[in-house]
Amino acid sequence: MLCKEIIEKIEEKYARKYALEWDNVGLLAGRDDKEVKRIYIALDATDDVIECAVKWKADMLITHHPLIFSGMKRINNQDFIGRRLLTLIRNDISYYAMHTNYDVMGMAELSGNMLDLEQAEVLEVTAEDGKQEGIGRVADISPVTLRDYCQLVKERFGLDTVKVFGDLDSMIYRVAVSPGSGKSMIGAALEKNADVLITGDIDHHTGIDAVAQGLSVMDAGHYGIEHIFVENMADYLREKIPSAAVKTAEICHPFRVV
CATH class of the missing domain: 3.40.1390.30 (NIF3 (NGG1p interacting factor 3)-like)
Structure with a gap:
């Protein structure tokens, strides 16, 4: 199934029109005509998440929090967001975010x-x-x-x-x-x-x-609360797109109380 067809399935239930005006949702990097057989789901597009998606040979990465919030004037390897985007594009991984919608x-x-x-x-x-x-x-x-x-x-x-x-x-x-x-x-x-x-x-x-x-x-x-997005979206996509393999990022809290 093409990336844009998967997006259509997602937005049947989670339409972009429900996103708050300050938000940035949708296809943020990559091709909408990409053939997608493997979908990786995480809360954030961290370095570890992107590395795991690449190793798993994902065709599409879906996160809750957008990697890009505000306008970017340049994408290069000189900052962490640019490096992540370059990794996604270099590995032909289409990246989609669904936040406040x-x-x-x-x-x-x-x-x-x-x-x-x-x-x-x-x-x-x-x-x-x-x-x-x-x-x-x-x-x-x-x-x-x-x-x-x-x-x-x-x-x-x-x-x-x-x-x-x-x-x-x-x-x-x-x-x-x-x-x-x-x-x-x-x-x-x-x-x-x-x-x-x-x-x-x-x-x-x-x-x-x-x-x-x-x-x-x-x-x-x-x-602590929002990690429920990961399994919930995995269940939704497995039901709506049975032809695609869906893998979820490991639940890993970003800090510890010691």
Whole structure:
């Protein structure tokens, strides 16, 4: 199957129109007329990921986070992004990124399902297309302590630790989840009357200020939650494109707490 035909299958469910305006999604490098028999999936186009894709003789690399975010005036071997792009192009690997369009049309619902959130609402609406679509989910749950809910999050997302702002003995009745970098979602979680926001990349001041406003925050890591993209997309592509071999990058958290 050609690369452009695979892209059509992907965008049937995760259309680019749902990406936020600042984002950069789609075919970022390579040929859309490339014959694709092997697809490699990862969260980020790191050096290790690209090396593995090359060794596996992948025809196409699909990541969640785009390697190219802003405009580039030159592509050469003098910076790490240029070197990665040159490696992909030299090995004739078509590179496709699906970021906030997947956040809206996949990650939000998937993360809510991982936590068994029932009758969940969109946390922040970004599109109206027959129904509301957007970032994150929020829902009521059976009351539980923040401490016990931390254990649930760790179990569901395969984590050893989470960072928590708030009283661990406080009761949680309403949960918001926003995978990725969720600093900007504090306001939405407060507006939706959540007791806790589960997200990533929370700094000191953001965390303590949220608690001061009555919202606990659980930082499960940017990668810690979003790694669910990898297997989810692999399952989707195996179903929609059975003729292609699909391989996933090993789940490897980018930092360690020691």
